[in-house]
Amino acid sequence: MFQVHFFDGKTSKQQTAQLDMDGDELRLTGAFGERRGRLCDLDISEALDSAPRFIRFPDGGMCEIASHDLAEFAAWLARHGRQHGWVAQLQMRWRNAFAALLVCVASVFAAYLWILPAAAEYLAPHIPPAALQALSDQVLEALDGRLLAPSQLPAQRREAIAREFSALLATQSGLPAYRLHFRAAKGIGPNAFALPSGEIVVFDSLVGLAGDTSEVLAVLAHELGHLHYRHGVRHLIQSSVVSFALGMYLGDISSLAAGFSTLLLESRYSRAFEHDADAYAVSLLRHAGRDPVGLASMLAKLQASQGGDSGRSLLASHPDTPSRIDFIEASRR
Amino acid sequence: MQAGSATYYEVLGVPVDATPEEILNAYREYLLESTLSADALETDMLDRVRAAFDVLNNQEARQKYDRELASMSAEGKGGAVAMDALGAGKAARFEFVGDGAAYFRIWIVNLCLSILSLGIYSAWAKVRREQYFHRNTLLDGSGFDYHGQPLAILKGRGLALALVGILSLTEKLGPAPYLAALAMLFLAAPWLIIRALSFRAANTSYRGLRFSFNASYGQMAKLIFVNGLLSLVTFGLWLPRFTRDWRKFVVDHAAFGSTGFACELKVGRVYRIYLLPLSIACFSAFVLGALSVMIGESLLLIPVGIIALGLYFLLPAYIAVSLSNAVWSSSRLGAHRFVSEIPISLYIRMVLGNWLAIVFSLGIFIPWAQVRMARLRTEHLKLMADGQLDAFIAGEQRNVSALGEGASDMFAIDLAI
Known part of the structure; x- marks a missing residue:
């Protein structure tokens, strides 16, 4: 269970809420009542390093997961069967970044030396x-x-x-x-x-x-x-x-x-x-x-x-x- | 500010038990008044009236507001609960929590995918870049967000590319069709600029509310054509005024939810910003000219080159940071004022350092440079909040096509404020 900030999409009022799972549905509870949705249907923003992540509900409400909860949140999502997207996974590791750098340099050289002239x-x-x-x-x-x-x-x-x-x-x-x-x-x-x-x-x-x-x-x-x-x-x-x-x-x-x-x-x-x-x-x-x-x-x-x-x-x-x-x-x- | 502590009922001048018809009539009267005499109502006041109406006109929102009002007066706070009257003025901090190394990984992976997809993935890369910088920018602990859709951006770019294609095609057909096409593009420019600004604003959110940008073709056309013409005929003397009008226009027509931004940037302040760099440029040109007459031109080639290169970087950086400070510090959102105090020498040193590091690293340093810049800009920006940031209300949401955004990518128009 996570403490998150909820915004209803109608005002900028910040409300505290609890995030947990109820069966196969994600449940958000707070003073505003309850929001729920199946994990696979919800719009959960991609992990971008230490940036807060957002869960958006169809009615315009959204909750914000603060930086200090991100690692735990990702692990929790994974436990419930929602993994990072493939690009998000690529972006996480230095190994991939260096591979990408090599591919960039190699493809630019190849383009310059052979592909473009051909x-x-x-x-x-x-x-x-x-x-x-x-x-x-x-x-x-x-x-x-x-x-x-x-x-x-x-x-x-x-x-x-x-x-x-x-x-x-x-x-x-x-x-x-x-x-x-x-x-x-x-x-x-x-x-x-x-x-x-x-x-x-x-x-x-x-x-x-x-x-x-x-x-x-x-x-x-x-x-x-x-x-x-x-x-x-x-x-x-x-x-x-x-x-x-x-x-x-x-x-x-x-x-x-x-x-x-x-x-x-x-x-x-x-x-x-x-x-x-x-x-x-x-x-x-x-x-x-x-x-x-x-x-x-x-x-x-x-x-x-x-x-x-x-x-x-x-x-x-x-x-x-x-x-x-x-x-x-x-x-x- | 007196109006700040009024309830929505007091703002509209209706009793607490007013019927929806009475509220609508009161609102209409205000609007009529404001259109009849432009200065009768401050824009500030108009925003309050609009905000009050938005809440009271909605059954659900009004009930919620009534409950809040009741609980407020029960707590003995005098029953005053307008949108920004919940506390004394305090500075809400902007902070940037991203870091260069993390952004490098995101940047290089997306650059790589863009190259491998022959540029198609660059729309996704752009969205990720925007998301990274928006989400890592926090105000009072909450992040901004970017909602641009890669496919919309790709489509916008495709259309803009088609426009460029048509333009170069008409060039082959002869001068008459080419001039006609150029004239069309010229006339479409205000519309494209509005689209680009609207797309950016409409796809930015904070605490679940979207920003927006609203301006008519006529307003934008007047702004850029009249000012452009005046700048031409005055040999550039009008340019600082153009700059000021442009910055003010961009801020004035933006809103967060239903609350408008406003900018009170003074013309004199912008002229003062331009005065120093222009005098430096003229003075150094004069001194070097005099020296070259005295000791011959060839000896001066290298020092002149160095000085010219220095001015080429320093002066635009000086103008950019001074303007940015001036624009933000004269802007407000509803009753909340902004203050931007980026230290000028620090900014210039950073521009220079970033440039050198990018050149010598063959571009690898770009992500660190962008993050450093974002942090410098963000962390010297403050919002002098007039009460809590809890009381903003959503505005109406509209879909904005990405054609303008695509065109601004294509023609590299800088639309930042």
């Missing part, structure tokens, strides 16, 4: 081309307004590059659709990028930096690799999931911390993509009977033009240049 790879071909086209048009339009200007290269030079690139691809089959765009960039270094819809954008400065057309073609082959593997869409899917998850986890604490960790985690994905695109370019060039050394020399020039910092850091979105060059050199042999 899911993005699976989903990418199912995104409607119209959506990708709209997205890419939007991006290119926004860039054209601010960072990019029409190309200053002579038309013949541009045509020559386009012609040689399609000649290089002529022997291959199963290539992704692409369109070449030349742009002059304001305030950013030599670069080239591919948009998910198949737009490959090359900066004038990159063409200028290249010694001959074969180096430009090597870069284009690398960008075609991004298109082949649908890296653009996959990156979009992965980074939105990562930033959403981190926002949920750390958003309450600081958006600064969430934003920084998003950047940190995404860079690993980008480095893997760059490596895949390099490998694709190498095999494409070799297949066409070209020497992939053009890609290596181009990478070296790009690095030199950016001030020589190899960017060997966690945050670098591209793998560090020496290791990429080593990879290309190794694949030539």
